[in-house]
Amino acid sequence: MTDKLRLGVNIDHVATVRNARGGDNPDPVRAALMAQEAGADGITAHLREDRRHIRDADMAGLKAALRVPLNFEMAATPEMQRIALDTRPHAVCLVPEKREERTTEGGLEVARQAGVLGEFIAPLRAAGARVSLFIAADRDQVEAAHRIGAPVVELHAGAYADAWAEGRWDDRDRELKRLTEAAAYGHGLGLEIHVGHGLTYDSVGPIAALREVRELNIGHFIIGEAIFRGLPDAIAEMRRCMDAARVGGA
Numbered sequence: 220m221t222d223k224l225r226l227g228v229n230i231d232h233v234a235t236v237r238n239a240r241g242g243d244n245p246d247p248v249r250a251a252l253m254a255q256e257a258g259a260d261g262i263t264a265h266l267r268e269d270r271r272h273i274r275d276a277d278m279a280g281l282k283a284a285l286r287v288p289l290n291f292e293m294a295a296t297p298e299m300q301r302i303a304l305d306t307r308p309h310a311v312c313l314v315p316e317k318r319e320e321r322t323t324e325g326g327l328e329v330a331r332q333a334g335v336l337g338e339f340i341a342p343l344r345a346a347g348a349r350v351s352l353f354i355a356a357d358r359d360q361v362e363a364a365h366r367i368g369a370p371v372v373e374l375h376a377g378a379y380a381d382a383w384a385e386g387r388w389d390d391r392d393r394e395l396k397r398l399t400e401a402a403a404y405g406h407g408l409g410l411e412i413h414v415g416h417g418l419t420y421d422s423v424g425p426i427a428a429l430r431e432v433r434e435l436n437i438g439h440f441i442i443g444e445a446i447f448r449g450l451p452d453a454i455a456e457m458r459r460c461m462d463a464a465r466v467g468g469a
């Protein structure tokens with residue numbers, strides 16, 4: 220197993236700030252280029268159905284401007300499938316969406332929608348996209364993702380990150396165990412394992428130490444830190460936390 224742990228920087232919340240006032244500033248494509256220069260291994264952006272942050276033109280701009288891989292997060296809808304097929308990103312990550320949620324609350328229900336999702340990902344895979352499913356760290360969901368032919372799963376780290384942030388240490392340890400077991404199980408099936416959502420400098424270490432994990436996608440915290448220390452430094456510090464855990468980990 221290669222040891223390189225990739226960092227995908229999610230730039231959605233640059234667009235959140237832009238959209239608060241309308242207009243063009245700050246530009247998420249500019250942030251993505253800066254992240255690329257600062258060592259991001261990829262850029263992640265989530266084109267939500269309600270366009271609350273990233274917009275269609277951002278996706279096109281990212282695809283045109285970047286030389287690192289673009290990971291296009293989206294709901295499994297016909298509209299998004301059409302946009303992804305037009306955009307031709309390196310990767311497509313299917314995410315569950317609810318209009319009323321503040322952020323992505325849960326993982327994609329793959330086990331109960333295996334037939335539909337299997338048909339949905341087929342044209343994306345045929346077009347050359349690396350398809351990933353954003354799922355809970357749950358054995359049934361991991362198994363279903365493998366069964367329908369997804370090459371990658373991204374395990375939802377939100378419950379782990381929330382427990383860490385709120386000092387609920389027993390919950391944190393239980394969630395870390397779930398992520399650890401799901402990563403090992405998925406890796407054993409031949410899936411590439413990614414983890415994302417809510418990770419910070421504090422919480423990233425135990426996840427980065429998991430040898431089965433190949434990529435982390437981190438956005439909200441990095442963009443917040445960038446206000447205080449600048450985007451390149453915020454990314455460099457996340458990279459340092461990941462590398463330190465990788466070297467020191469199991």
Ligand SMILES: CC(=O)[C@@H](O)[C@H](O)COP(=O)(O)O
Binds near residue numbers: 264267292353415416
């Ligand atoms: C799937 C995921 O975890 C990210 O794309 C995240 O959802 C982006 O931020 P929002 O949930 O705030 O849109």
Ligand SMILES: NCC(=O)COP(=O)(O)O
Binds near residue numbers: 437
């Ligand atoms: N898929 C998770 C992601 O892209 C980043 O999530 P967050 O760090 O913004 O919570």
